[in-house]
Amino acid sequence: MLITKIRSRECRELLARLGFGRLACVSNNRPYIVPIYFSYDAECLYCFSTLGRKIEWMRENPLVCVEVDEISAHDDWLSVIALGHYLEFSNSPNDAKGQEYARSLIEKRALWWQSGYTAVQVRRNRKPAVPVFYCIQIEKMTGLRASPNTRENARTPRDALIRN
Ligand SMILES: Cc1cc2nc3c(=O)[nH]c(=O)nc-3n(C[C@H](O)[C@H](O)[C@H](O)COP(=O)(O)OP(=O)(O)OC[C@H]3O[C@@H](n4cnc5c(N)ncnc54)[C@H](O)[C@@H]3O)c2cc1C
Numbered sequence: 001m002l003i004t005k006i007r008s009r010e011c012r013e014l015l016a017r018l019g020f021g022r023l024a025c026v027s028n029n030r031p032y033i034v035p036i037y038f039s040y041d042a043e044c045l046y047c048f049s050t051l052g053r054k055i056e057w058m059r060e061n062p063l064v065c066v067e068v069d070e071i072s073a074h075d076d077w078l079s080v081i082a083l084g085h086y087l088e089f090s091n092s093p094n095d096a097k098g099q100e101y102a103r104s105l106i107e108k109r110a111l112w113w114q115s116g117y118t119a120v121q122v123r124r125n126r127k128p129a130v131p132v133f134y135c136i137q138i139e140k141m142t143g144l145r146a147s148p149n150t151r152e153n154a155r156t157p158r159d160a161l162i163r164n
Pocket residue numbers: 034035036037038047048049050051052053054055115116117118119120123
């Protein structure tokens with residue numbers, strides 16, 4: 001298996017094509033990671049949620065990480081990691097345009113609102129769900145590609161170590 005870095009253009013293409021990844025946030029040194037959908041546009045991942053743990057944690061600490069991958073086989077995959085900043089579009093008039101723009105991108109996906117309401121059904125407090133539009137502003141991004149190495153015949157980890 002050959003591992004190579006991919007260019008930022010390819011990273012962006014993957015984000016735009018998949019629109020799905022894992023969002024990690026941290027509170028009091030404890031990480032929390034959830035699968036989410038997003039819409040990628042101009043170095044931002046636009047997302048919809050309802051108020052819950054991840055939103056509370058990101059409000060407290062806006063530094064987050066998103067991982068996206070496309071796996072065709074164990075030796076044929078793409079993976080992108082983006083470090084970014086949480087930015088919420090509140091209901092204030094100042095954020096109206098941002099929220100409208102986020103919504104216009106997100107609602108291109110059928111039933112876009114459904115996943116954001118997933119947790120509502122299992123949350124203990126039966127308060128009405130509070131919708132939240134936000135984006136992750138990407139600050140740094142890296143991408144890797146694995147591709148089959150046809151000349152490789154290492155069958156065990158030991159073989160691979162010896163060959164390298
Ligand atoms: C394919 C897919 C796409 C999704 N897309 C979105 C999306 O676009 N927007 C969105 O808001 N949510 C999405 N979800 C749901 C998301 O993963 C979270 O479950 C949800 O957002 C609630 O997170 P929260 O922090 O608000 O949880 P809370 O309601 O605050 O609940 C916290 C508790 O629930 C547990 N929990 C929360 N989520 C999960 C989970 N996924 N699996 C196991 N335990 C969990 C936590 O460990 C914790 O105990 C998606 C899930 C999947 C599988």
